[in-house]
Amino acid sequence: MMHQAHVTIAGAGFYVPPRVVTNNDLSQRLETDDEWIVQRTGIRQRHLVEESVTTTDLATRAAWAALDQSGTAAEEIDLVIVATSTPDDRFPSTAARVQHAIGATHAAAFDLSAACSGFVYATAVGSQWIETGCFRNALVVGVDVFSRIVDWRDRRTAILFGDGAGAVLLRRTEKPYPYYLSLGADGSGGELLRAPMGGPVSMNGTEVYKFGVRIIPSLLQEALQALHLTIDDLALVIPHQANARIIESAAKKGGYPFEKFFLNVDRYGNTSAASIPIALTEALQQKVVREGDLVAMIGFGGGLTWGIHVLSVYAR
């Protein structure tokens, strides 16, 4: 595996629908309460779409935001990848719709499905095509609208998820920068977290919890070892925002300082493929991550799938 690549995150943006649904709002229709949800998950509220809003709408707004922030014109984009498990249609892909909506007239476009790991899988694909010299600018969007696929009568799953979209612009750099990538899958765990065609999300919460706590520190250790770095060399770890308790236990298990892990699950819930780019954008806005910094993005979820991607931000 290569430890350097000519690729950086040149910009990021996100969009969440304006409607905020708090834990107390949920307790009006489900047998649950704010205290239970906060204690077990760290989630306080989530944003949910109105009926008329599509996955493409959210993805397009996030794409605009990332382009804006990176100062890139839509015509300069060579590739659009949208990671999603909740596309509007089987085809055309969400990516093709986004490509058209933003006017990325020179871009190839396709969707990628790897559930909550989708964004890391997609930045892996985009960055590798950039490294080969095939493309210069790749727009990678993570978007999911789980409010359309959860069973709103099931308190064990409905409380966990929120809707949203996030995007990054990956760009080729002149010089190589530190880079690490590791992806994995174990289809034998497929039933642990599943959304069948036409059916709602089902989950074995306990097993998925254990999987998250195990895989996050294991991926991080692998990446740091390979790069001959310590946790202090990373500006930030951006884990998939499934659950604050998973992230806290994972940090503890690996012996990593919890402050290194970005957390915003309290405000958005688990937005699946969108959670990492939303978190990354907020980290950039808060200046927790600055020009030339290294970040580690860690995804895990349905499949089962997992992945870590370490790369630089705003490098030239």
Ligand code: COA
């Ligand atoms: N409100 C109140 N009570 C609830 C509840 C809710 N929203 N959901 C479940 N309960 C109840 C259960 O019915 C159970 O009651 P019982 O003992 O009377 O049967 C009790 O709380 C404990 O349930 P359990 O499932 O053992 O809770 P838990 O401590 O494992 O927490 C999760 C449940 C879902 C929070 C936890 O398993 C988890 O975070 N899993 C990972 C989920 C995840 O991140 N998935 C996405 C990964 S990409």
